[in-house]
Amino acid sequence: MAKVKISAAPSIRRLPSYLHIIRRLQGEGNTFISGTVIAQELNLEPIQVRKDLSITGIIGRPKKGYPIQALIEAIEHFLGWDSPHDAVLVGAGSLGTALLGYGEFRYHGLRIVAAFDKNPQKIGSDIHGVTVFDNVNMEERIRSLEVTTAILTVPSVHAQETAGILVRAGIRGIWNFTNVKLKVPERVVVQKEDLSSGYAMFCVMLHAKKLEEDGRHGAGQD
Amino acid sequence: MAKVKISAAPSIRRLPSYLHIIRRLQGEGNTFISGTVIAQELNLEPIQVRKDLSITGIIGRPKKGYPIQALIEAIEHFLGWDSPHDAVLVGAGSLGTALLGYGEFRYHGLRIVAAFDKNPQKIGSDIHGVTVFDNVNMEERIRSLEVTTAILTVPSVHAQETAGILVRAGIRGIWNFTNVKLKVPERVVVQKEDLSSGYAMFCVMLHAKKLEEDGRHGAGQD
DNA sequence: TAGATTGTTAATCGATTAACAATC
DNA sequence: TAGATTGTTAATCGATTAACAATC
16 A cells, blocks of 8 residues: 555665765866766766656766766655655654754745644643644644644554544655654655664674684685 | 675665564564565565575575575675664764664664764763763774774765764774765775655655546546 | 767666565 | 475566667
């Protein structure tokens, strides 16, 4: 359910890092940037960068590279980051608070217009400029805000129940920071952000590197 | 630099979600679990679950499935989550604080033994049971702690500089939560956790879903 | 101009999925 | 026993990489 098939997902995931590099190089006064340079910065193959950028529709110039301003606009437009995007955040715990304070979001057009929590001490307060509301009236309040995207940072035990309320409130996209696989209707998109999968990779890489080093030392090879 | 080639990376990334489901089902009193059931819970293909689990070395039983306890142990062992793993956290801002309070880490064997920050108001304080030290003495302190893994949650502008200190302190693995591509020696492993790539996917999925729906309504198809 | 860099087309590589015999 | 489920081998699919003509 709620499975949107996206082709070129790995390319899409790399676009923000390109955007980051490109912005930095623009700040240094460049007006053109080549795929080769981006690739060097990110330790990727130039051909991969060119392929990835092509999905945004940008056209580069042989010998010169890509016009930086147009490239930034192309990536931002492709990602929908060139227009503001309102969202609510549900669960103003430590992770929710961290996301409320994450300045980077402004670059991505993301505006968190309200937060919800059930902790009476937080209700009515202001976290990084966002008001925290009681989650008892959440459904009605979200409806009146006419927001269709939610960031879910409640404790895992409340994730599914909260998602149900969000769906009833008209939410069509949930950025899910809990480790629960949400059950939602077909029309709702869920993007699950998973710290533990990254940590799993980290652990396996550390282990592999350790074996590699031990092997090197043990056998005295180079 | 610092590029560890890991085969079956997508499989490794899915293991933690399997572990989560399996633990839940064990809590419900099951002793065996089939790949089919795991697949259903996560909206995956059974064959994919079986393939993924096979990398841990677990052997299932036709008709019954996998013995739950052995399966949990196999996954945890494969990931190195069956033995404690010490780390320091650098940058006790909002994200750092959130990670210090992230209870899930205990399931993964991760123990954060010290935090570092440059804010005098935080130095000496205790965040979720972890002491915050002055980052001026960080190099020496990390050495004396004999920790080789670090979680990097400083502001992006300080990321590279901080990584340099960590490397000098003997750190061999950096779990990088900044949006900076770190330059580190070959021997150091970096796992970059990237919120914006997840958000990029989310935005594109929302857009694709919207087009899908609009098309449906516009043409009146099913 | 010469050479760096593009975009395209084809080849390779790896991950997912399908098919199916083995089996408790 | 019959049927569900496993592990293996092969086929498909998609992503990455290579090759190269076009070009500013």
